Structure formats: structure tokens, C-alpha cells
Amino acid sequence: MPVPVPRQRTGSPVAVPAPAVPPVSVPPMRDTVTETTNGTDLTLLVIEDDPAGTFTVPEMLDAAGTRVRIRTARNLTEAERLLTDDIHCILVDLALPGRVRGQSDEDADELAVLRHVLRLAPCHAVLALTAEADAERAAEAVRVGAQDFLLRTELDGRTLSRAIRYAVERKRADTAQVKLAESRLRAQENARLERGLLPTPLLQGSDLRFAARYRPGRSRALLGGDFYDTVRTPDGTVHAMIGDVCGHGPDEAALGVELRIAWRALTFAGLCGDELLSTLQQVLEHERESDEIFATLCMVDIAPDGRRAGLCLAGHPSPLIARRGQAAQLLPYENGGPALGLLPNARWPRRQVELGAAWSLMMYTDGLIEGRTSPDGERLGQDGMVEMINRRLAAGLRGEALLEAAVAEVRELNGGDLTDDVAVLLLDRVR
Incomplete structure (x- = not known):
């Protein structure tokens, strides 16, 4: 379903009409985030198969000065091709067909696409996009590894931009915690080897x-x-x-x-x-x-x-x-x-x-x-x-x-x- 899109680099508001979602203006943003994303350009990869094209502009700019470039993939094959090192965040539409390549109908999983993306991009922040009726599935998406979820009915420029920046920071924090845990395990292993050697x-x-x-x-x-x-x-x-x-x-x-x-x-x-x-x-x-x-x-x-x-x-x-x-x-x-x-x-x-x-x-x-x-x-x-x-x-x-x-x-x-x-x-x- 088409949704409003944050304003373009020129600052003029852009929206794609949709019956269920009225156009929403983008107010100035005053959110406080970690210094690593303030003023830093980010790139978002959107994976969704909406033929009407939910995201119709190549980039957006919020009032805090963060520019977010948008790339859109209609399926996992396109996503793999577009997933380059400069991607910071991935937005996955949970409405995509729940079966990935090599999976039978019996094994179909409603979060299969999300799980595949998480395996494909373990170092990237991932957001789940879902309808309001699928809030339970959205919560499950967070449990399996997504940094957050967004509801289509509440999606506007401010919400999207804020979610991207916070997802990136949350992923960085999670990665830092994993590295710290690995470092502690290495230290423990080192101590055991030292006692032996x-x-x-x-x-x-x-x-x-x-x-x-x-x-x-x-x-x-x-x-x-x-x-x-x-x-x-x-x-x-x-x-x-x-x-x-x-x-x-x-x-x-x-x-x-x-x-x-x-x-x-x-x-x-x-x-x-x-x-x-x-x-x-x-x-x-x-x-x-x-x-x-x-x-x-x-x-x-x-x-x-x-x-x-x-x-x-x-x-x-x-x-x-x-x-x-x-x-x-x-x-x-x-x-x-x-x-x-x-x-x-x-x-x-x-x-x-x-x-x-x-x-x-x-x-x-x-x-x-x-x-x-x-x-x-x-x-x-x-x-x-x-x-x-x-x-x-x-x-x-x-x-x-x-x-x-x-x-x-x-x-x-x-x-x-x-x-x-x-x-x-x-x-x-x-x-």
C-alpha cells in the first residue's frame, strides 16, 4: 500500500496518495541520537513487492541534517544484488511471500524472508514493515533478530528516519556487546591455556x-x-x-x-x-x-x-x-x-x-x-x-x-x- 514519503532534498513535501494513509507533513526533528549517526549520510535498502511503489524518491533529508538514500528491491534476488557495503539499514516487508529459494510449501515460514535477510546481512540493522493487523508477527520479527518494526498505518517521514537512525545505533550497540562477550571468552580461554602452558x-x-x-x-x-x-x-x-x-x-x-x-x-x-x-x-x-x-x-x-x-x-x-x-x-x-x-x-x-x-x-x-x-x-x-x-x-x-x-x-x-x-x-x- 503506498504511503507518504519524507521530503526530498529540495525540502518540498512529497506524498503518494493512499486511501488508508492520509498525507503527513514532516515536522522538524529534535531526537537525540548517538554521535555516530548525527550528520552522517545513511543508506536504506527497502525489500517490498508493492507494484505501486511505496518509496518513490531516491533519498530524503530530515531536519536534523541526516540524508537517507533509498534503494528498493522487489525480491530477495534483487536484494542480494543491491546489498553492498555502504548499506546501513534494511527495511523488510513482512507481507512478502513467506518462502525462500529451496524451501517447500510444507516448510513455508511467515518470517522466512526476514530470517533469510538476517542470515544474508548479519552486520546490518534490519527493520520489519507490517500492517497493523500483524502486530503480533511484527513482535516476533524483533524476537528473531530485527532491530524494530514499523506499522504501515503509522509510517511517515519522521517515523521512518528516526527508526532508521535508531536501528543503526542499536545494531552497533548489539555488535559491540557481542564483541565484548567474545573478548571475554578469549580472555578466559587464554587464561586456561596459560595455566597449562x-x-x-x-x-x-x-x-x-x-x-x-x-x-x-x-x-x-x-x-x-x-x-x-x-x-x-x-x-x-x-x-x-x-x-x-x-x-x-x-x-x-x-x-x-x-x-x-x-x-x-x-x-x-x-x-x-x-x-x-x-x-x-x-x-x-x-x-x-x-x-x-x-x-x-x-x-x-x-x-x-x-x-x-x-x-x-x-x-x-x-x-x-x-x-x-x-x-x-x-x-x-x-x-x-x-x-x-x-x-x-x-x-x-x-x-x-x-x-x-x-x-x-x-x-x-x-x-x-x-x-x-x-x-x-x-x-x-x-x-x-x-x-x-x-x-x-x-x-x-x-x-x-x-x-x-x-x-x-x-x-x-x-x-x-x-x-x-x-x-x-x-x-x-x-x-
Whole structure:
């Protein structure tokens, strides 16, 4: 049924005569709306099959200065073609036939067209247009997802313009609430993964001091595949490990949690060295999503007297040690084994290392050494890392302060957040 249309850009009133709806003038509008729509042009897509043409002008301008451009589609096929990124609001006539493409007569739904539009345009504000006799169906339209409904008998320029602007704001508010809820869920998931990947060390009874830092890579709220752990077994041996699952998604993080938990359980069961890593490889092969997934690992077991350690490397960078009175250097890394998951029946030799009376042992993932140090793409590398740590040690930094400064400098040299995750842990023995 033809209805009055808001005035044109020239300001002259325009109305299409209709017996049931007398022409209505458009009084000045004084509604207060969110700043994001004040003075901002909006585009309305009208989906209705009235052959007389309810909306006869391409745009309207209200007294508040908001210009609304109008596009009209007679069916869903036209609507899909006209639904471009600049559409802010969609007005759906509930009188359209209640069956969409691919739906049988038995499955016909009086709100099928509206539901289809909501699926088609999940980010757009949607209004329902209905007759006064269909007020109950209009209320149901709001329940299924429309921002509001308009009655044909009450439709005029003021009402339409106001409804469009408020529908857009309501949709923005709804979207913001959804994003906030998603953000909270991600934070909760991140906290659960963090507890699994970065646990509290079990060092009761040990004289070693522990410190650790973790920084996710660029554009990731969730932790990646880096993980570490440190425990002291009943015989007084301190076991520490750090690892990295290739990739950065939640699946890799979950796999890292499984490997860390398995490592802790196997360590308390008395396994170490090659036997422990062989078992971890079996866990990885069983749990990974693809045969291309692998993990690197570095393990040390420090004797109860704190002066000696066993070192096992599975495709992972060698730790750095700083002994009292000596410059920091990398522990021997020759004869290390492959990353877990690469070769069946692989072996990982355990190398005995003399630590000395007082020392600091730093274990890290490759995100720390793969940051760039120049515009031409040169990377920090292990040698650059050793030089950086020695400078910080010479400045008197130790423990938490040393790790904080090292990670901050690597990020600064890179010119911003690192591409890969960075995990670093430090064990100190002071005598």
C-alpha cells in the first residue's frame, strides 16, 4: 500500500496518495541520537513487492541534517544484488511471500524472508514493515533478530528516519556487546591455556631461583605453541624444559599443554633423556592434527648439588649459561637430536655439562633470536642474543629484570611486536 514519503532534498513535501494513509507533513526533528549517526549520510535498502511503489524518491533529508538514500528491491534476488557495503539499514516487508529459494510449501515460514535477510546481512540493522493487523508477527520479527518494526498505518517521514537512525545505533550497540562477550571468552580461554602452558614451577626445597617471561607474537590474543615447566623430583634433581610446537593457533597451544603435562608426569615417573623424549614423541604423533606438526624441546636435569646437569636437545636452540666471573656463552649443542615428530625411532643423546658453583641458566624459544635487527631483514641470532645478554649482565641486571630488559630490547630492535611467540625462563644458583 503506498504511503507518504519524507521530503526530498529540495525540502518540498512529497506524498503518494493512499486511501488508508492520509498525507503527513514532516515536522522538524529534535531526537537525540548517538554521535555516530548525527550528520552522517545513511543508506536504506527497502525489500517490498508493492507494484505501486511505496518509496518513490531516491533519498530524503530530515531536519536534523541526516540524508537517507533509498534503494528498493522487489525480491530477495534483487536484494542480494543491491546489498553492498555502504548499506546501513534494511527495511523488510513482512507481507512478502513467506518462502525462500529451496524451501517447500510444507516448510513455508511467515518470517522466512526476514530470517533469510538476517542470515544474508548479519552486520546490518534490519527493520520489519507490517500492517497493523500483524502486530503480533511484527513482535516476533524483533524476537528473531530485527532491530524494530514499523506499522504501515503509522509510517511517515519522521517515523521512518528516526527508526532508521535508531536501528543503526542499536545494531552497533548489539555488535559491540557481542564483541565484548567474545573478548571475554578469549580472555578466559587464554587464561586456561596459560595455566597449562606456563605453570607454577615446583621447586620446593631447592635453592635455585626461577624467573620466566612470555610474550605472544603479533596480532594474537591467545598464546601460541610455546611452553615450559620446571619441577624438583624427590631425589633433589631439578628438571627444566622449554618447547615450541610449530604454528600459533589454539590447536598448537592445546598440543603444547598436552606435551607439558606429559613431560611433568613422565619426569615424576623417573624417566629422563632419550627415554622421556621418545615417549613424548609418541604422545605428539598420537595427538597432532597433521603429520606435518612437530615440536622442538630443550631439557636439562640439574644434579642435587647444583654443579652438574644433563642436557638434551630435540631440534631446539641450546641454553645460555653465565658463570660467576665469566661471560655468558651457549652450552654445547653438537650431537643434538631432531625435533619431535620428524623422524620415527629417533634418538636424543644426553650430554653432561659442568655448571660450577654459581651460575645463571637461560632457556628460550626461537622467537627471541629470530627478531629482525635491521631494515634489510638481518636477524638477531644466537650470537646477537649472547652479546645482548652480556651487556645486560655487565649493567648489573639479574633475574626478572634481566628477562624483562632482554625481551624489551629484542622487540625494540625488531621495530615492534615480534612475529613469533617468545618464551624465556631463567634458573639462578647463587653461592
